[in-house]
Amino acid sequence: MSKPFYVNYEQPEGLENDALTVLETVSADPSNIRKGTNETTKSVERGDAKLVFLALDVDPPEIVAHIPLLCKDKKIPYMFVTTKEILGNACNLGVKTASCSIVNEGEVKAKIDNLAARIKELAGI
Numbered sequence: 001m002s003k004p005f006y007v008n009y010e011q012p013e014g015l016e017n018d019a020l021t022v023l024e025t026v027s028a029d030p031s032n033i034r035k036g037t038n039e040t041t042k043s044v045e046r047g048d049a050k051l052v053f054l055a056l057d058v059d060p061p062e063i064v065a066h067i068p069l070l071c072k073d074k075k076i077p078y079m080f081v082t083t084k085e086i087l088g089n090a091c092n093l094g095v096k097t098a099s100c101s102i103v104n105e106g107e108v109k110a111k112i113d114n115l116a117a118r119i120k121e122l123a124g125i
Contacts, residue, residue: 004061006068009123019079022111023090032104035091037064040099044070049101051116052078055087058098077119
């Protein structure tokens with residue numbers, strides 16, 4: 001599977017697993033995250049998002065293609081997850097999701113700050 005056109009940086013191996021572990025911890029309280037493209041877009045536009053996750057297998061890719069542009073504009077770190085199913089599971093949903101964002105860091109703020117710094121460096125934000 002080729003990468004979608006909105007993927008604009010190389011993500012090192014292991015970063016996805018580290019980030020998904022943090023997302024699973026944060027999403028234990030559903031009020032800490034925003035799920036789905038509409039809610040994710042709103043959280044980015046409002047500046048509430050601390051870290052944004054995008055699935056790579058979204059079809060058509062235009063559904064989430066605007067989010068990296070918004071994130072760069074707002075200087076919010078964003079990363080890519082292999083599938084919608086993995087992302088949905090990490091959000092503790094019973095369904096797939098194309099995108100989500102962390103809005104409240106909870107007790108893993110230091111880990112999120114570390115991830116955000118690594119991603120900002122990779123993405124040139």
